[in-house]
Amino acid sequence: GGGVIGRYCDRPDLFPEVAHFHTMRVNQPSSKFYTTEVLKQLCDIWEKRGSGLTNMHGSTGDIILLGTVTDELEPIFYELTHDMKMDLGGSGSNMRTPSCCLGKARCEWSCIDTQDITNDITHEYQDELHRPAFPYKFKFKTSGCPNDCVAAIARADCSIIGTWRDKIRIDQEAVKAYAAGELAPNGNSFGTGPSAVDIQKEVCDLCPTRCIDWDGKNLKIWDEDCTRCMHCINVMPRALRTGTDTGATILCGAKAPILEGAQLSSVIIPFI
Ligand code: HEM
Ligand code: SF4
Ligand code: SF4
Structure with missing residues (x-):
């Protein structure tokens, strides 16, 4: 089992x-x-x-x-x-142990309660976790935002990824502070300390849908074209935040096959 x-x-x-x-x-x-x-x-x-x-x-x-x-x-x-009130996980042709990112416990970007969802799925599918009933394994993974820290999109048969459908929240003063080098970009993950961000080059030009305009004073995002990739938010976390009308995108079908390379999952439900 x-x-x-x-x-x-x-x-x-x-x-x-x-x-x-x-x-x-x-x-x-x-x-x-x-x-x-x-x-x-x-x-x-x-x-x-x-x-x-x-x-x-x-x-x-x-x-x-x-x-x-x-x-x-x-x-x-x-x-x-x-x-200990702990349980065995999944193996073989079972539903495998569901996993999730830190979610709302530690991360301000989490659009959904990843821990609650994972706990719920674990209890709902106890039978499937314990008794191999499928021709092949099945995995659920849940990430709180499109940064997808558990790589659900590449590793789970069913990926649940937090998202938002309103606008990215912008603090224009903080955007100017990034441009002026008063804040450390990328949450200082590159160890640069406070250093000027070339917003046109490092944010607007790297937006996959080119939906950000910066005139040196004001940042404008055309949210209807934003694909929620998180890039701009990752670069300037003090200035930009995910929206407040939050939910999840549900995707199916990621696989890591031996021969043909990783297959990402496909969107089944854009927003729930
Ligand atoms: C006797 C055969 C196998 C053994 C002993 C084995 C063992 C393992 C172990 C120990 C893990 C980590 C499990 C965990 O964290 O809970 C794992 C994960 C994984 N296995 Fe296997 N495995 C076997 C067969 C396969 C096969 C046939 C495939 C694919 C064709 C495969 C693909 C994977 C993948 C993609 C992961 C990572 C899943 C994830 O990132 O969530 N395994 N395997
Ligand atoms: S996936 Fe998003 S919400 Fe979850 S830990 Fe990573 S950045 Fe935070
Ligand atoms: S989240 Fe991505 S797609 Fe949306 S505005 Fe920012 S960089 Fe562009």
Whole structure:
């Protein structure tokens, strides 16, 4: 069933210590927030009943516990669910463990409550998470805004991405402050400190739909042509913010096939 990936050594006679080395996937909390207490408890179970090796986290998001024997599987499952109120994640042809970005817990750009959505999907589809019923795996991922920090658009069969349908909020004074070099562009992610932004070159000319005008004093966005790519907001986060009429775009069908390269998902519902 879901969350246990069985591994047996072909030569247990030569390598008795790793005759079994099963992986367990444990469903991470939404956005991967823990208390120290929970982490200690998890490590205690795994030191006692498994190898003690962990991978925090797998690329799908699970807590990956590496290496245990068949006899320990049920006791671990019991202790996880009863003592810790945690559950196994998905594997095989299941619905896989849903994952999301930090969302409203930490990020001012989040247009939706990603944690709530992920928690809801996890509970709604318990059966599909635990019992392989499909011909192939199925993944849900949720990002709070089009920056898409969980790369839902490239990795999930169903991607839920926060967006807005009104206007980008503009603080014209802060735009001037970026132009004058009083603020650090890109939230200082390039370590430049306060430095002048060439707004025409670095913002307007890089807008994919060229829907921004800057006359040296005033920034104008033609919101009806904006594709919500987040570029301008990322460059000048103190000046520009996502709108307030927020919701989500739902997309389907991303795949990471071995031969033909990544396929991005397609929009099914533009705004909900
Ligand atoms: C025995 C076979 C396989 C094993 C043991 C395996 C193992 C894993 C593990 C441990 C992860 C991380 C899981 C997590 O974070 O929860 C993972 C993720 C992934 N696997 Fe596999 N895998 C197998 C087969 C495949 C196949 C056949 C494909 C595609 C053709 C595939 C594509 C992927 C992709 C795309 C991810 C990343 C998903 C994401 O980013 O959300 N895997 N796999
Ligand atoms: S996807 Fe958007 S809302 Fe989520 S953490 Fe990234 S920037 Fe913030
Ligand atoms: S979010 Fe992207 S498309 Fe929209 S105005 Fe800004 S740069 Fe242009």
